Amino acid sequence: MxxxxxxxxxxxxxxxxxxxxxxxxxxxxxxWAVIVLLVLAVPLFTxxxxxxxxxxxxxxxxxxxxxxxxxxxxxxxSIGVGAFLGVGGxxxxxxxxxxxxxFWIALPLAGIxxxxxxxxxxxxxxxxxxxxxxxxxxxxxxxxxxxxSRWDSLTGGTAGLVLSRPSIGEFSLSSNTAYYYLCVVIxxxxxxxxxxxFRSRTGRAFLAVHERDIAAQIMGINLFKYKVMAFAIxxxxxxxxxxxxxxxxxxxxxxxxxxxxxxxxxxxxxxxxLGSIIGSIFGAVFITLLxxxxxxxxxxxxxxxxxxxxxxxxxxxxxxGAVIILFLIFExxxxxxxxxxxxxxxxxxxxxx
Amino acid sequence: MTFFIQxxxxxxxxxxxxxxxxxxxxxxxxxxxxxNLANGEFVIIGSYICLILMTAYKVPFIIAVAITxxxxxxxxxxxxxxxxxxxxxxxxxxxxxxxxxxxxxxGGAVHMIWGHQTRTFPQVFPPTPLKFGxxxxxxxxxxxxxxxxxxxxxxxxxxxxxxMGIAMRAVADDQQAAMSMGISVxxxxxxTWAIAAVVAAVGGIxxxxxxxxxxxxxxxxxxxxxxxxxxxxxxxxxxIVGGFIIGVLQSLAGGYLDPLIxxxxxxxxxxxxxxxxxxxxxxxxxxxRGIERV
Numbered sequence: 001m002x003x004x005x006x007x008x009x010x011x012x013x014x015x016x017x018x019x020x021x022x023x024x025x026x027x028x029x030x031x032w033a034v035i036v037l038l039v040l041a042v043p044l045f046t047x048x049x050x051x052x053x054x055x056x057x058x059x060x061x062x063x064x065x066x067x068x069x070x071x072x073x074x075x076x077x078s079i080g081v082g083a084f085l086g087v088g089g090x091x092x093x094x095x096x097x098x099x100x101x102x103f104w105i106a107l108p109l110a111g112i113x114x115x116x117x118x119x120x121x122x123x124x125x126x127x128x129x130x131x132x133x134x135x136x137x138x139x140x141x142x143x144x145x146x147x148x149s150r151w152d153s154l155t156g157g158t159a160g161l162v163l164s165r166p167s168i169g170e171f172s173l174s175s176n177t178a179y180y181y182l183c184v185v186i187x188x189x190x191x192x193x194x195x196x197x198f199r200s201r202t203g204r205a206f207l208a209v210h211e212r213d214i215a216a217q218i219m220g221i222n223l224f225k226y227k228v229m230a231f232a233i234x235x236x237x238x239x240x241x242x243x244x245x246x247x248x249x250x251x252x253x254x255x256x257x258x259x260x261x262x263x264x265x266x267x268x269x270x271x272x273x274l275g276s277i278i279g280s281i282f283g284a285v286f287i288t289l290l291x292x293x294x295x296x297x298x299x300x301x302x303x304x305x306x307x308x309x310x311x312x313x314x315x316x317x318x319x320x321g322a323v324i325i326l327f328l329i330f331e332x333x334x335x336x337x338x339x340x341x342x343x344x345x346x347x348x349x350x351x352x353x
Numbered sequence: 354m355t356f357f358i359q360x361x362x363x364x365x366x367x368x369x370x371x372x373x374x375x376x377x378x379x380x381x382x383x384x385x386x387x388x389n390l391a392n393g394e395f396v397i398i399g400s401y402i403c404l405i406l407m408t409a410y411k412v413p414f415i416i417a418v419a420i421t422x423x424x425x426x427x428x429x430x431x432x433x434x435x436x437x438x439x440x441x442x443x444x445x446x447x448x449x450x451x452x453x454x455x456x457x458x459x460g461g462a463v464h465m466i467w468g469h470q471t472r473t474f475p476q477v478f479p480p481t482p483l484k485f486g487x488x489x490x491x492x493x494x495x496x497x498x499x500x501x502x503x504x505x506x507x508x509x510x511x512x513x514x515x516x517m518g519i520a521m522r523a524v525a526d527d528q529q530a531a532m533s534m535g536i537s538v539x540x541x542x543x544x545t546w547a548i549a550a551v552v553a554a555v556g557g558i559x560x561x562x563x564x565x566x567x568x569x570x571x572x573x574x575x576x577x578x579x580x581x582x583x584x585x586x587x588x589x590x591x592x593i594v595g596g597f598i599i600g601v602l603q604s605l606a607g608g609y610l611d612p613l614i615x616x617x618x619x620x621x622x623x624x625x626x627x628x629x630x631x632x633x634x635x636x637x638x639x640x641x642r643g644i645e646r647v
Binding site for chain 1: 388436439440443445446447449450451453454455456457458459460461462464465575578579582586617618620621624625627628631632635
């Protein structure tokens, strides 16, 4: 244990293995254990409403990490997340409700189906970059949603499908708290997987593709393979998030997966920090809670301006746009960068440099 | 046969407006390598201002249009100064996201100010349809078509011969070279955004006269994206041709296929076309092929 009154003069690592360790020092291990325990203990202190909100945050975090693997780390812009969430949600809905499969089989299958669809729409990425790829994924969004809302016999059309919460044996996860634990555990697994991915060969290839794909190809990285793989892996997590969300809200219908949802997810990773796993979580929590905080604010201000309630949906849209623009201009590194700066400040205190 | 020609004519007229809105995208892409996803909001803001001037303040149509265009130009300038310029050297995704954020912000503002209900323009164009053989054209369609053709001609000439147009092309081609030849890139950027906003507003006024006006009309910004891709992101001619192609195909799909599958195909057809085009000819019909070096 380090003397808490002594200054931290830096970390010294003498081998590559040490540098790549996930949990470097005892204090880091303790820190993560405390964080995980706190996250698990949340339902003990809060109301069911807040547990529900945090569940939504956890689900959004899984999706945001998925998107960040693709957009933040590999540099392939995707505006089609909304539709991929839909693919995950619908797959799980069809498998559990129509075919009567167990949730525990449907969940991974939802991820796999979404991964296949995502990989398919990722094929154009070999020829397309930046704006063009963004528009191709937008086309994917529109086409997938069209198929979902038209394929009545399978998807129930615009009416959608009804789902139920999963259960383990006799024990049903129907309460918010039980479902919260499920989502948090899946989030933890996602974080572990994503962190490990970037310590592996595949993850490094993704980063190389992001930096400069042609150079990466010259270095012997199979661009086609890794670009499609990035789409598939990313879509897998988005599909899982979609399935979790579907079983949480207990309904799937086309309007839940609109273009706006894609934008929200993009906003999560941008505001959280591109290419940062902790940032994806920050961003997901921020964007999920933004409307809630806004409505609290409106409740307070309603005494002065009673019209505010009618304007709420427009106000939400306005603030959402403003937040995106402000972050892009003033903190392009996102919340993850702010977090890093705060940590740095305390590490260096009382000397600022 | 009459049905086919009717669909064709409708497609061409709608396509000409697509072309006009697409022109806004092309202008901005040419000058600043960015796609303005808030273009749809520029369209409806122009439309609303013209409408409000005419209904609430009883301004004659022509003067209302003039005021709208001036206001739109100012809006373009403000947006360029506040949102686009700080992100001049930012990566593509930041610029895309900034214009998406802008679209959300402007959309929210429009809802707050003017509400959600659909409004109709006061009668500007005579309502009696003109008949050519069996084909019916309402005057507003005809006028829109004429306005669009005139505007597109002016823009082609502007790019070819005027000093500003040449400066814009130079900036689009190579920013640094343009700068070293004494062109103010900042000035060109600002002008481009002003012009793009004005073009969008013209599109908005025409569309409003055709269909009436509601905040959902902003989705034209997304509908037009396939047009831009089809024609080529950096080609004025491409915007026009792409507009006609998509307009006609959409109209034909709406006329012939929608009854078969129960509607909705109209909105999807452009995106199916765009996926195909991106696979076969990623830079569109008239776009310049990018060459990449490591």
